[in-house]
Amino acid sequence: MKKRSILFMLCVFFLITGCNSPGVGKPQLNEQFIGFATEIDLENNKVLINDVWFSFDKETKFTSDKKKSLHSEDLKVGQKIKVKYDGVAEESFPASAAAHQFILLTDEQSERQGDAVELVVNDPRFSQVVMQSMEKNPTGMYSLRFKDLSLNRDVHVLVSIDDERVIVPISTTANE
Structure with missing residues (x-):
């Protein structure tokens, strides 16, 4: 009986956490996202990384993984980038989000x-x-x-x- 109770509680736990878990590719608050830049639009201040258009403004930080300060002009197609942002602004494909920081990975x-x-x-x-x-x-x-x-x-x-x-x-x- 005790084993059944534990098993039941585990099943309920997994059902609850499974229902509340974010979907694949669905950014949440204070998220980090790592992907590859496949399109860069400096005129409209946005970059397509995997399946998300990340917009940026003058407050957005650009750095390398070695803490070197960079600029939006340092972005290049193909580059692997870690992005820090708060949630998705648009549910579309590709999705859209506003970036707080781009970290260009250089390993x-x-x-x-x-x-x-x-x-x-x-x-x-x-x-x-x-x-x-x-x-x-x-x-x-x-x-x-x-x-x-x-x-x-x-x-x-x-x-x-x-x-x-x-x-x-x-x-x-x-x-x-």
Whole structure:
């Protein structure tokens, strides 16, 4: 009986916390978000990082992960960035939020990942790239998944940074 009570209480706890947990990609108050810049609009003071347009103003801080003070002009496509912000302003796709701070990540892994994203964004086959995921496979190539808003489809590519190539795998499933 005691085991059942404990099990019941655990189930209730998980149900309650599961219902109140934020959704994937749904920023909450005082959040931090890490992603890759795929579009920068300095004219309108905003940058697309993964699936969120982060706006900034004169109060927004720009720094490196080494605490070096930077400016909005230091942002570049492909760069891995940590953003501090308070909640989502708009429920749209891509979402929108106001940033308090951009921290440009400069470690070697972040730089290599950024190079992979930059190759995809600059590839003429794609435009309006909204990053979804990235992983490095055992061959040293990066596997990127993103949504191309101009094509309105999900895309999966392999990127070889050393060869500066973006490879679109051939689908082996038959379309009916």
